[in-house]
Amino acid sequence: xxxxxxxxxxxxxxxxxxxxxxxxxxxxxxxxxxxxxxxxxxxxxxxxxxxxxxxxxxxxxxxxxxxxxxxxxxxxxxxxxxxxxxxxxxxxxxxxxxxxxxxxxxxxxxxxxx
Amino acid sequence: xxxxxxxxxxxxxxxxxxxxxxxxxxxxxxxxxxxxxxxxxxxxxxxxxxxxxxxxxxxxxxxxxxxxxxxxxxxxxxxxxxxxxxxxxxxxxxxxxxxxxxxxxxxxx
Numbered sequence: 001x002x003x004x005x006x007x008x009x010x011x012x013x014x015x016x017x018x019x020x021x022x023x024x025x026x027x028x029x030x031x032x033x034x035x036x037x038x039x040x041x042x043x044x045x046x047x048x049x050x051x052x053x054x055x056x057x058x059x060x061x062x063x064x065x066x067x068x069x070x071x072x073x074x075x076x077x078x079x080x081x082x083x084x085x086x087x088x089x090x091x092x093x094x095x096x097x098x099x100x101x102x103x104x105x106x107x108x109x110x111x112x113x114x
Numbered sequence: 115x116x117x118x119x120x121x122x123x124x125x126x127x128x129x130x131x132x133x134x135x136x137x138x139x140x141x142x143x144x145x146x147x148x149x150x151x152x153x154x155x156x157x158x159x160x161x162x163x164x165x166x167x168x169x170x171x172x173x174x175x176x177x178x179x180x181x182x183x184x185x186x187x188x189x190x191x192x193x194x195x196x197x198x199x200x201x202x203x204x205x206x207x208x209x210x211x212x213x214x215x216x217x218x219x220x221x222x223x
Contacts, residue, residue, distance in 0.1 A: 103150075
């Protein structure tokens with residue numbers, strides 16, 4: 001079955017530690033995205049990538065980093081510079097990087113900083 | 115001002131009721147609009163696209179009003195399983211999708 005797999009589903013981190021969230025898709029989609037969702041709020045775009053080896057900052061990129069070395073993979077690193085990292089992180093993909101295609105989401109990774 | 119704004123609710127309705135949500139957007143150049151559904155602690159999933167002519171999918175009807183810059187979602191004959199958060203989505207100036215904060219619907223027996 002095609003889809004997007006995020007791991008881990010739940011993650012606890014101490015302050016000052018970097019953590020990397022995995023996102024893998026086998027939908028053959030060109031575009032991939034990372035969103036952050038806080039309680040009662042909408043999704044905010046962290047980074048996106050429309051093609052391998054290229055990515056762009058979204059609205060809230062500070063304190064995060066990404067890579068896109070393979071079409072299938074778009075890992076997100078939450079660095080110690082991110083002031084308030086506790087949130088629900090969602091990875092998504094689409095056939096194009098434009099706003100006319102459906103976004104397919106992974107099940108999310110819930111990060112808690114202790 | 116947020117690019118896409120929604121009433122957070124919750125909307126509490128009895129089974130069988132008709133309920134409507136509105137969502138306003140600030141970018142008059144937005145071309146694409148969608149409604150996504152998100153169950154509690156789950157990922158969003160596309161419910162329906164919103165076309166200029168409006169569109170209907172079973173009990174769900176979506177409409178776009180460009181003059182007033184809002185889109186709506188109407189749910190008829192509400193089911194318990196319709197309980198979820200409904201996210202309004204539009205395209206922004208960078209032609210990326212931007213999400214509203216969501217409207218929470220609770221359908222009661």
